[in-house]
Amino acid sequence: MSEQKPSLTRSNSFPSSDDSHSSHSSSHGSVKTFRSQISAVVDNEEWHEESMCIVIIGASGDLAKKKTYPSLLKLYEDNLLPSDTIIWGYARSKKTHESLRAHLKPYLVKVCGSELVVDGFLSRCYYQSGSSYGDIEAYGAMMKEAEAMESSFINPNDGQKRRCNRLFYLAIPPNVFGDAGTAIKETAMSISGWNRLIIEKPFGRDLESCDLLSKQLTGLFEEHHLYRIDHYLGKEMVQNLLIFRFGNAWLEWMWNRNAIKAVILTFKEPFGTEGRGGYFDQYGIIRDIMQNHLLQVLTLLAMEPPIEADGPTAADHVRDAKVQVLRAMSTLTLDDCLLGQYRGYADDETITNKQTNTPTYAAIHCKINTPRWSGVPFIMKAGKALNERKCEARIILRDAPGSSFLFPNRPQLPPNEIVLRLQPNPTVYIKTNIKHPGFDSQPVQSSMDMSYSSKFDMAKDYNNPDAYTRLLLDVMRGRQASFVRDDELRRSWEIFTPLLHKIENEDIMPVLYEQDSRGPAVADDFVEEKTGYVHNPGSLPGVEKHLQNIQLSAL
Template sequence: MSPPTTGTVASPSTLGDDLIAPPSPIESPQSHAPAQAKTVAGGCLSVVILGASGDLAKKKTFPAIFNLYKQGFLPNDQLQIFGYARSKMTSTELHNRLRGYAQPMKSSCILYFLLQVTYISGPYDEESGYVKLNEQISSAEESKCGTTCSTRRLFYLALPPSIYPIVSTMVRKHCMNPRGWSRVIVEKPFGKDLTSAEALSSELGKLFTEEQLYRIDHYLGKEIVQNLLVMRFANRFFVPLWNRDNIANIQIVFKEDFGTEGRGGYFDEYGIIRDIIQNHLLQVLCLVAMEKPVMLTPEHVRDEKVKVLRAVQPICDEDVVLGQYEGYKDDPTVPKDSSTPTFASIILRIKNERWDGVPFVMKAGKALDSRKAEIRVQFKDVPGDIFNCKKQGRNEFVMRLQPSEAMYMKLTVKQPGLEMKATQSELDLSYQQRYQDVVIPEAYERLILDTIRGDQQHFVRRDELRVAWEIFTPLLHRIDEGKLKVSPYKQGSRGPKEADELLNVKADYVRTEGYIWIPPSLKV
């Protein structure tokens, strides 16, 4: 049998020798998944991934869709997936690219999932490709659902933001759904500053309504981030503690133990603040600092997030430390005179009744001493310290986003023995230990499923995006103009020494020397 041509669906025999045979009658493609009752109802579903040949699509988007399919969240018989990109290849060649990223490889579902995936090659800026794409979608909808049933179309733009306008224009003109909803997911970065972000928002706003547009920030899909509102508002003992009277400072930290590694050209254009802090960490800050919404509807939650952002004060230069790791400019894609920061520690101050006077430290960096992302809430000292607890360090509540998802409270307790001696320990909820039989979904799985469900709670609204850029744009322009010092730091270190000084002096942070949290799964 000859391989399928571009734009056709492959037969099982063309999908590779290492795939297992079709399941027997007693083993359906989703026999190991929960019941199909979880499937989001609404008719035939077409998922279109524009930029299907890129890294984001093969490493994140396609695997997330496969996992949703495998778990029974996508319809088995009314699903079709279309990949669209400029690369010249067949559907079978795309399947071969994807197989290594769809886990587990020996699941019977992978065979049937790939049967739903069709690849179409075409330019991004010419109408002919989109006309062909729409014909393929319409033909698949008709064959699976007939001509009268409602249908659903989800477009995922796994593309550089620079071509969002032209691609969106073509999708709007040629591919919108005449028999149901159409929704569009766009990836960050949403601009480089307030002006460019507003320009992009205006262009997309002319094409799609806010209800059709889903600005994805995958940090909002992380399990611990999703837990923030439940943890804060469903536990009585947190209610009186979560304010300026009890909390000394809050850190939101992102650390990587590797450098740009092949992304130097992209990274140098944006830097660590645009890449991580202005979007990911700021979104986490909103959930940490917001007031309780009236109810858990997307608009009520996002209204409270915008209120917090509006209360953030302008960033002062003395509250900022920037760094660049030694060896960053050895990357051939990075200019030799680059001053782009690969590290930033920034103090944000929220002027409202709950948080006035509490420093929020946003810290992110590459080539540091460890890999982690966490929220660290440090409480004030105990008044009348009769146990000399200051030697042990302050109480802290830590939410570890990645790796080894966990929530733990650092407490001062009596050390077992005959002497009255205080030591520091923790109350620990480590997910790998507590939820051993639960598969924690990837962030992209959750957010794609939310899009299909029409739930925008964990997506960025246009006014929220605008206020976020209003906070950081003045600082970014001063950095771009060379008005702030960028300090060198060694790879594998904690970052510039000035960052620790900022934390201690300006943020009133007390470091617990010698304390290292060890996940229970790693303890002997």
């Protein structure tokens, strides 16, 4: 279907910094100032002066309408897309350009306060349907129209046609990656600019399926084309880990087995499968959260300093350091694992196997066999239908030497902890022991914290961009550090596959736990056995309440 292409010059298509939606300011700084700063960075990069065709495969699906298109809208709103950008959607659903725009608009107006901006963005969005995700004829028709649009993109400085870059987002199931990849390779690759593919998880369900997917993709594309996206790597606190670890002199000397007793990574969701049990039951909590999201955070916490941590050439240095951690990890066994399932899980009508043993909770003990971490247990915990929403990394320090002798007739002092909270409100706090105020000399625990919401205005997009928005910009800039490399992915499956096959082949049943709880009652015993750490909810009155209030104030 053909349509008149709207004017795509920057002056007509992009709101200027004087427009009402971008000129407001706050006590934390000017939005306009920020946007001019970030724009100045990308304005000096070649890709931003070239044209771009973005192709979203699976454009009619949930991921596209809830994440991909809204993230592109935010980049458009902030002048971070090239002035000559077009966005083509492809799927099997029968839609027109206009029906796609009507389908997307309710989701876009939720993330942008200006309907004018939304309409300007949608004017760049087009649609092509096909009989399958590998329909060569349909891809060819789409790219014929896209190329006609690209031919009109002229550089005003020299009168020459702009170089055409292409970004492909595969928002589709992994079983059709190969079909879509083949169609893209045959019909859609740019011959004048770069080509990059974003691939969504799951990247397989075990080592064998991972190898099959990798074989399909690497038979068509080179590694520099592929961006395997894990949105956790785009979260603010995860992005902060490298600076936090390697940019603070007081921290590096203690970031090892001499000072650290254990590391606990926790992911908690306060809801169950909610009608998505049929999908979740094929994967379980280990594949859904631990083999990817939490393992990525673990590698950043445990890695050695990379040669380069930031910049256009840092990607392989960072990923080399992460792979070294994975290669030093022991393969997981059943003894390393506690499995749980919330009561009522199988009542989800989309779950066909009512005797399912799929875990909705797991605690896993990981060992990293390097001089830095030898003997330090790393625990990953993740669960659904728990008592709160939270994701954090808790670094537990060794006990204060001689404390039981120095403070006789007192309870054992709890260990100091460094806590990095990823969500719901990014926060860094240190739990430390002090004397109870007043005449009493009872030791109690308090905290020193740096909440992002108390330091920065996190309600503003420029301080808290969505993870997908951040990662999409990285793809356009050719920065692969926050994306999963092939050897990194394969090694992660080598670590987890034996455990997953053991659970499934031997029908290992999980421990039942109540919904809206902390998980299985035996979970604390498991963690104490593996780490020596005793769950410590108690602290100076007000510490945990203070952190809760910070979370509430950020909502």
